[in-house]
Amino acid sequence: MTKKTVTAQYPEVLPALPPRTRGVIGLFEENCTVCMLCARECPDWCIYIDSHKETVPAAAPGGRERSRNVLDRFAIDFSLCMYCGICIEVCPFDALFWSPEFEYAETDIRELTHERDKLRDWMWTVPEPPALDPAAEEPKELAAARKTADKLAAEAAKAAEEAAPPEQQAAAAEQQPETEGPEGPDASTEGPQGPDTPTEGGAR
Numbered sequence: 001m002t003k004k005t006v007t008a009q010y011p012e013v014l015p016a017l018p019p020r021t022r023g024v025i026g027l028f029e030e031n032c033t034v035c036m037l038c039a040r041e042c043p044d045w046c047i048y049i050d051s052h053k054e055t056v057p058a059a060a061p062g063g064r065e066r067s068r069n070v071l072d073r074f075a076i077d078f079s080l081c082m083y084c085g086i087c088i089e090v091c092p093f094d095a096l097f098w099s100p101e102f103e104y105a106e107t108d109i110r111e112l113t114h115e116r117d118k119l120r121d122w123m124w125t126v127p128e129p130p131a132l133d134p135a136a137e138e139p140k141e142l143a144a145a146r147k148t149a150d151k152l153a154a155e156a157a158k159a160a161e162e163a164a165p166p167e168q169q170a171a172a173a174e175q176q177p178e179t180e181g182p183e184g185p186d187a188s189t190e191g192p193q194g195p196d197t198p199t200e201g202g203a204r
């Protein structure tokens, strides 16, 4: 109320927009699997997708051929779009992003349908996501992934140990008590599982 009104001198002076401004939608084509979710969920039906199926040969002999969707057309009609952001929210593969660019007015309404090349060009104007909060709680997915990786590493180490030649296993068994302390190496090397047991005990 007490501040003087300031007229923005656009286009001479560009407005300072927040980085997450909903200006235009960029398509990161490499991430798109043609799942059609965005087109189905768009309340304005202004996303147009065409695709065809391609057969991918088996990766290994005896394997099965697979089929995959190949994108032929991806277009968004910005004359119909209401900038709700649903398509971006529902995309499960992070293929759609907001760009703050807004200078794409046209005199011909048909030009407001942006095809995949144009949508891809918008992608390079998408700002980087903000840095993560260092004090934020770690996502549960990361903890679960780390637990799985630790388990796999332990299993791999155990398998490698079991697959090692007997001499290496004996050497490892001899080294172990030395690191364990003053109890004496003989106590453990002569144990019931030790490699020397058959020869010492006269099993035959």
Ligand code: SF4
Pocket: 041, 042, 043, 044, 045, 046, 047, 076, 080, 081, 082, 083, 084, 085, 086, 087, 088
């Ligand atoms: S922002 Fe909303 S209206 Fe626009 S294309 Fe996406 S889902 Fe459709």
Ligand code: SF4
Pocket: 031, 032, 033, 034, 035, 036, 037, 038, 039, 049, 090, 091, 092, 093, 094, 095, 096
């Ligand atoms: S939802 Fe995402 S992955 Fe699926 S078709 Fe749309 S942009 Fe592509």
